[in-house]
Every structure is written in structure tokens, then in C-alpha cells.
Amino acid sequence: MEYNNSMLIKYISIIFSFFFLSCATLNAQIYKSDGVTQVELNDILSEVTAGTVLVVGEMHGKSQVRDQHLGILSALRAQGARVSVGMEFFNYTDQIDVQNYRLGQLTEDDFKKQIKWSGFDFSLYKSQLLFPDARLGEYGLGLNMPRSITQIISKQGLSGLTPEQAQLMPPDFTVGRDLYRKRFYDLMSDGHIPFDKLENYFIAQSTWDDTMAWQTVHFMKHHPDHVFVIFVGEFHVQYGGGLPHRIQERLVKENLNHKIKIKTISQIWTENLTQEELRGELIPSEEYGSRADFIFLVNP
Numbered sequence: 243m244e245y246n247n248s249m250l251i252k253y254i255s256i257i258f259s260f261f262f263l264s265c266a267t268l269n270a271q272i273y274k275s276d277g278v279t280q281v282e283l284n285d286i287l288s289e290v291t292a293g294t295v296l297v298v299g300e301m302h303g304k305s306q307v308r309d310q311h312l313g314i315l316s317a318l319r320a321q322g323a324r325v326s327v328g329m330e331f332f333n334y335t336d337q338i339d340v341q342n343y344r345l346g347q348l349t350e351d352d353f354k355k356q357i358k359w360s361g362f363d364f365s366l367y368k369s370q371l372l373f374p375d376a377r378l379g380e381y382g383l384g385l386n387m388p389r390s391i392t393q394i395i396s397k398q399g400l401s402g403l404t405p406e407q408a409q410l411m412p413p414d415f416t417v418g419r420d421l422y423r424k425r426f427y428d429l430m431s432d433g434h435i436p437f438d439k440l441e442n443y444f445i446a447q448s449t450w451d452d453t454m455a456w457q458t459v460h461f462m463k464h465h466p467d468h469v470f471v472i473f474v475g476e477f478h479v480q481y482g483g484g485l486p487h488r489i490q491e492r493l494v495k496e497n498l499n500h501k502i503k504i505k506t507i508s509q510i511w512t513e514n515l516t517q518e519e520l521r522g523e524l525i526p527s528e529e530y531g532s533r534a535d536f537i538f539l540v541n542p
Contacts, residue, residue: 270310271539275532277524283317286536290318290505295458296471297486298507299479299534306540307509308366311473314507315373323469326374326461330450330474331367332357332384334457335410340384344372370473383461385454385472387411396439396446412456416491417448421530422483429477448488451478455488462493462502480508481530508534513542 272281290296298314300307318325332340336357343353354364374380391410394402403411417423426444435443454474462470478484486504493499510523520539526532 270313273524273537273539275526275535275537277521277526277533277537281536283313286314286505286507287317287321289535290323290469292323292467292469293462293502294469295462295489295502295504296469296507297479297489297504298471298473299476299509300473301476301509301511301540303362303366304511304540304542305366306542308369310509310538310540311370312373315370315471318469318471319373324378324380324467326381326383326465326468326470327370328383328385328454328458328461328470328472329367329371330386330454330472330478331362332371333386333388334384334453335388336384340371340382344374344382345376367473380468381461381465383457385457385474387449387453392446392449395449396443399442399445411449412452414495415449415452416488417445418451419483419487421481422487425481425483425530426477447484451484451488454478454485455492458489459492459496459498459502463496463498466501476508479506480533481527482506482532482534483530505536506534507536507538509538509540511540511542 270283272283272286273279274281274285296314298311300311315325315327339348339353339356342348343350348356350364350368353359371382374382387410391403391407394407400408400411418426423444426447427440430440430443431437454472458470458472462468472485474485479486486506489504490499493502493504510520512520515523524533524537
């Protein structure tokens with residue numbers, strides 16, 4: 243595809259904004275998986291090479307988290323990595339619209355209408371989606387299952403899907419592991435959801451994870467020279483039981499686990515946390531293990 247001057251100006255302005263955001267982010271507090279050893283962003287990047295899936299958690303709707311994301315992407319680009327991005331916030335079934343928007347063939351307003359965007363401020367996610375440069379052979383991908391499908395599953399289970407809807411499910415679908423289920427139950431057992439309905443909600447949660455894992459492994463199978471950075475809600479990343487586990491299982495099935503590695507970053511929103519509470523978030527859990535390979539502290 244040919245790029246006109248306005249598109250080139252757009253890309254140049256985005257690159258410069260990423261550079262300045264990256265400089266600010268390098269001062270962030272970052273810890274290793276032990277929750278004690280403090281490191282720098284470059285320590286992370288030394289472990290993120292071609293053939294790495296980097297799963298990065300986030301707290302939805304916070305500009306500080308977006309800035310952390312952009313800092314990571316910019317630093318990867320600066321070290322020469324070919325960086326593609328996958329996002330929870332866009333569905334894999336909308337990939338044609340995602341691609342058309344990225345290439346300037348859809349306006350932002352038309353794109354949001356096409357994908358029925360609602361909820362969070364779009365400006366907190368569009369820069370991550372636009373970061374990969376098509377001229378360099380990089381990609382921006384929607385990874386998730388449409389919410390219309392998971393809403394049916396959460397209420398009726400998989401049996402509630404029509405044959406056409408069931409075709410959208412990832413092949414060889416598997417729910418998350420038992421420790422992930424327990425963590426999910428503990429989070430959701432607050433009286434809002436009847437206990438006997440929790441399993442359907444967990445299957446819906448697992449549908450998100452396994453769909454994103456399916457799309458990720460498919461991409462890496464065909465683009466092993468890329469660093470694939472995934473931005474997804476914190477719960478999917480923490481303690482490896484959600485998305486990282488599903489990616490690993492699918493890599494094993496595809497016999498790619500020796501070629502593709504996974505690294506995880508979790509983020510902690512520090513507002514109103516005491517030092518004791520912060521330490522409790524940082525140090526590995528006796529039951530679930532380490533929170534992530536690396537942990538960012540995000541200050542409001």
C-alpha cells in the first residue's frame with residue numbers, strides 16, 4: 243500500500259510522542275518476580291527477544307497505564323525488535339475493521355461505530371493499536387471473543403450457543419486451570435452472582451483467555467521473528483493462570499514451546515496502598531506463586 247503525506251505525518255507524530263512517553267516511563271519502579279529485587283526497563287528488554295510473547299496487564303481506563311504500555315513498546319522498537327501488538331479490547335472477528343483503521347482506510351469515528359466501541363475512553367487504547375508499523379511488516383491484532391458470545395455462555399453455558407456461534411469458539415477449547423478457577427471464584431463470590439452460576443461465568447472468562455491464546459499462537463506460528471506484545475486486563479495475567487497458561491498449553495500442542503517463550507508483566511495501582519499492603523501485592527503468594535516475571539508500580 244502507498245502512504246500519502248498526511249499518513250506519513252501521522253506516523254511521524256506518533257513515533258515522536260512515543261519517544262517522549264518512553265523517556266518518562268524509564269523512571270518507573272519495576273520489580274522482578276520475587277517482589278523484592280528492583281530492576282530497570284532495560285533488564286526486562288534483555289529477556290524479550292524475537293520469538294517472545296510479552297503479556298502485559300493493565301487496570302482499565304487509566305492514562306498512567308497507557309503511558310507505561312507506550313514506554314515498553316518504544317523501548318522495544320529502540321532496541322531493534324519487530325513489534326506487533328495484540329489487544330483484549332478488540333475482537334478477532336473485527337480484524338478487517340482493525341486493519342482498515344490502522345491503514346487509514348477507516349476514520350476513528352467510523353471504526354468505533356463498526357466495532358460498536360463503548361465504555362472506556364478510546365484514546366487510552368488507540369496509540370497501542372496504531373504503534374505497529376505496517377511498512378515494517380508489523381501487525382496490530384484484535385484477540386478477543388465478542389462479548390455477545392461470552393454473555394450467552396455466562397448465562398447458559400456452552401450449550402446455549404447456536405451452531406453458528408459455536409463455530410467462533412477456539413478449536414480444542416479448554417477452561418483455565420484449577421488454581422485460576424479458585425482465584426476467580428474468590429473474586430466473584432461477593433453475593434452478586436449465585437454460587438451455582440459461577441462455573442458458567444468461569445467458562446466465559448476462560449473463553450476470553452483461550453480465544454486470545456489461540457489467536458496469539460496462530461500469529462506466532464507464522465511470525466516467529468516478532469515480539470508480540472499483548473495488552474490485557476490484570477486478572478488475566480496475574481499468577482500465570484489465565485492467558486499465559488492457555489498460551490503455554492497451546493504452544494505445547496503446536497510443538498512450539500521450545501521456539502516461543504512467554505514473559506509477563508503485572509501492574510499494581512499504588513493509590514491508597516499502605517507499605518504493608520503493597521508488600522503483600524508484590525511478594526509471591528504461598529498458594530499461587532509469583533505475580534509475574536516483572537511487576538510495575540503505577541502511581542496515580
